[in-house]
Amino acid sequence: MEEGFEASLRRRERGAREALRRAAEEGDEYAVVTHTGDLENLLRLARMHGVQVGAAPEPDTVGGAGED
Numbered sequence: 001m002e003e004g005f006e007a008s009l010r011r012r013e014r015g016a017r018e019a020l021r022r023a024a025e026e027g028d029e030y031a032v033v034t035h036t037g038d039l040e041n042l043l044r045l046a047r048m049h050g051v052q053v054g055a056a057p058e059p060d061t062v063g064g065a066g067e068d
Contacts, residue, residue, distance in 0.1 A: 006051050013042045013053045 003011070016039040023031035046053045 005049070009042065009046055009049075009051050010053055013039065013046065016042055017054065 016035055020032060020035035020039055023035055043053060045051075
């Protein structure tokens with residue numbers, strides 16, 4: 001069965017969030033930047049097409065903002 005556009009976009013968004021979470025946990029700053037860009041592009045695409053997905057990544061997830 002072929003996956004629809006909305007389902008595919010949501011699946012890709014979940015995957016990008018998981019990859020971003022893993023990169024942040026591992027302290028891989030390059031991967032964090034890369035996965036943040038991927039996620040931002042997916043969120044932009046979702047907005048353009050009226051697809052409801054999760055919120056933008058939290059600043060402390062992308063690069064350790066807020067750490068003392």
